Amino acid sequence: MAILVVGSVAFDTLTTPSGQRKKILGGAATHFSLAASFFTDVRVVGVVGNDFTAEHEAVMTRKGVDTTGIEHAEGLSFHWTGSYEGTLGEAKTLGTDLNVFGSFDPKIPQSYKDSDYLFLANIDPVLQLRVREALPGVKMVAGDTMNYWIADHRENLLKVLREEDILIINDGEARLLTGEHNLVTAAKKVMELGPKSLVIKHGEYGATAFFSERSFNDKAASLTPFRAPALPIETVVDPTGAGDSFAGGFYGYIASQPALTPQVFRTAMFYGGVMGSFAVERFGTERLQEVTREEIDARFRLFQEISHLDLDRTV
């Protein structure tokens, strides 16, 4: 079933140990859409400027992504400039030119109204909430956020969290949101804020899913946490968008399934890791543009191989 994603469609100027790129296509909604497009229909709500050309839009439409909801405004698109040091752990932001994104007011096309799955990418929680309220009939809401909103827009963020079925954040965000260093304690506190389930991403160490009594309709379902590995990668060309690609693979798989069972959630964690592992192999969206479903399935099997004890019985 279709996912509606609202978030940034942007340009990135990047420096990594592998090189530099100027104003290449990026943005959370872009990475998410491309990653999710391999699993289900995706519809984007965002805003771009005059520098966003038909060729940029075609990057999405070629993958079947519906770009009807990308508003074209006068001015320039959101432009982020960042660099990664040798460790590639965290980006150093050198410039954030919001441009047309600074006055973004999400408009949902009529043709998107029947979307069953909503993904609120990392934008102002006020906008996240507005989109969520404009789509009262969605079957599931998942979302992302970042330190800036957690620290400085907490009240607004808390309103959004109450609406979310699944929150996808990283270790640092979970700790900042709850004031708890221990991830199990932090996870419990996050779910008390609203999300029925929580995915905490650990970067190169994979991700952990935490569940609550509200996670699944099947009350007998196991609520044991689930740990998905990340692929050990020697050359990370560009980490930008890895988290959004994880979210796209994860949520795209969930939306492609008839119901959210523990097994579907677990499998989705693996597909999230798979899409994230492809995203970092090249700059920007380059790898997600060319990856094939066959490569995705082969890597899914590789993720099983690196984490499952008994290959013959699990692959």
Added chain:
Amino acid sequence: MAILVVGSVAFDTLTTPSGQRKKILGGAATHFSLAASFFTDVRVVGVVGNDFTAEHEAVMTRKGVDTTGIEHAEGLSFHWTGSYEGTLGEAKTLGTDLNVFGSFDPKIPQSYKDSDYLFLANIDPVLQLRVREALPGVKMVAGDTMNYWIADHRENLLKVLREEDILIINDGEARLLTGEHNLVTAAKKVMELGPKSLVIKHGEYGATAFFSERSFNDKAASLTPFRAPALPIETVVDPTGAGDSFAGGFYGYIASQPALTPQVFRTAMFYGGVMGSFAVERFGTERLQEVTREEIDARFRLFQEISHLDLDRTV
């Protein structure tokens, strides 16, 4: 088959967020031995002082650990004083009283000479090498080390690494040893120094095994890295000895099997995680003293549950 472990048998004075303990039984060889004792015969080589009583020794002998090789010297046993801050990530050393351990000269009892598996716990690489050379007939050598030896005793350490089949270290040690931040690159460089296989521990995120063409006798064996999860734990009472307990579970399982296959190595990674997860639940060796084989097997199944996609087919 029997493991000979050489390392510290010591007392720890600890402060953690859960409380304080004064001069409780500790030491790398102690934690290793207790953890490994559930899987195979273990023989300890170490040195203790007059403060090491029959009751301390009985903690080991009750588990069938052979303590013939623990030398009783005049003076006090090695005594480490440390504290853990709220994050429990790294211990702050407040005192290191080497005492009789400062002039430790490992003596191997005749009855240990037929040991097939050797574990060189974290001690001076000069002593590690001496023990290794005194046991030319062992079938397999595994070892640990720490930042101090890597930074200040590198040449001696390099001699030991050339003798090791499996090196078990953590992220920081792998990076310090190789100067490489990327763990895949670091792993390759470590194995060029000698170890046929490498286990890198990631603390709360589990551990990764890296293999080389020399890891297995079966040349067709998969050399794909393997990632084992750690159990998400809400209350870590005392992290001291977690790494040694991991090594004990890991190597103990390997020594209990007829040959080192990829499947045995992978299963050993899980048993390592299992024993480490028990060790941190109480202070010092308390939990390893009382844990049962039934609990160990139940937790092994839990480790599968938190990491395997298809439970019905893997448990």
